[in-house]
Amino acid sequence: MNHKIIKLLIADDHLIFRKGFKKILEDVNSLNIIGEASNGSELLTLAQQLKPDVILVDVSMPVMDGVMAVKELCKRQVTKRIIALSVFSQETHIMEMLEAGALGYLTKGVGKKEILEAIEAVYENRPYFCKESGKQVLDLIEKYQSGYRNHLIVFSxxxxxxxxxxxxxxxxxxxxxxxxxxxxxxxxxxxxxxxxxxxxxxxxxxxxxxxxxxxxxx
Missing domain, CATH: 1.10.10.10 (Winged helix-like DNA-binding domain superfamily/Winged helix DNA-binding domain)
Structure with missing residues (x-):
């Protein structure tokens, strides 16, 4: 990981997942989990108060979902170092989070090593996508670059x-x-x-x- 201590904020409506994620990363000296949010609205408030370096955001949350929260975070210029989290490896979710402004994407089943790789990459403003859905995402990026994005409309x-x-x-x-x-x-x-x-x-x-x-x- 980067030599600087990376301030991390986790947003997910499932307490068990947040605590489990924290448990996995608590022994990483270069990480500091500075806050947890249980919905998109709470995420916006905490992000503006705590100024995290990287934010992990669940796609599906109550009050305000991940897509809307990411759009608002980018609009308010809080940070674009955002990793989307989902239990699904579906094109629709990846597409929506990319369009909203997320820089990375992970499914919740990934291991510690890949989580750390994703955090480091996004912290350095490099895109990172789950290896499980790598080819799928590369195809999407290619569509973006070719201008196809403006014509591809998907609904969750x-x-x-x-x-x-x-x-x-x-x-x-x-x-x-x-x-x-x-x-x-x-x-x-x-x-x-x-x-x-x-x-x-x-x-x-x-x-x-x-x-x-x-x-x-x-």
Whole structure:
């Protein structure tokens, strides 16, 4: 690891994971875990207060998910040394976190050695991607560099659920109740969905969803 002590902030809604991660890294002299956040909103507050060198962010969190939190961190210029964490090795999650501004990506099942490699790389402002999904990510980067990124629109499973429910006529409050998430989270997803679709209204969202096969009328 780098000779400087790297200040690390961990954001994940699962206490067991945060504690386990801390246990794995507590004997690394060049690391100092300065804080833990259980949701995206808490992450933003702690990041601005503690000024971490590197942040580990779970893709899926309550109140504000990882994608929205990373976008806000980059927008506020807190740091871009961000590693996205997920239990999945899926193109959708990688794509969303890359677009949001994350510099690295790891699945939660990786070992200590790779975690340290990722932290060191991102600390030095070098991208790092999980070896398990390396080829997949390289393909994405190639698409980015070729300009394909502007044409590739992907939706997460949660976004697809929200799209279907909106098309069924449910309000944000009703969707939130049905998916066991906050209304604010639903509205954040809806805003991001409409931005991806490049539509300005719910009618536009429904039309797009039907045309692209994201929703089939009952």
């Amino acid at each position: 499973e949660r976004e697809k659920d929200i799209i279907r429910l909106i098309c069924d006529g449910f309000s944000s409050k009703e969707v939130a109740h049905m998916l066991y998430i906050s209304q604010r989270t639903v509205e954040g997803h809806r805003t991001r969905i409409m931005k991806k679709m490049r539509v300005k209204s719910i009618a536009g969202l429904v039309t797009y969803a039907c045309e692209k096969g994201l929703y089939i009328a009952k």
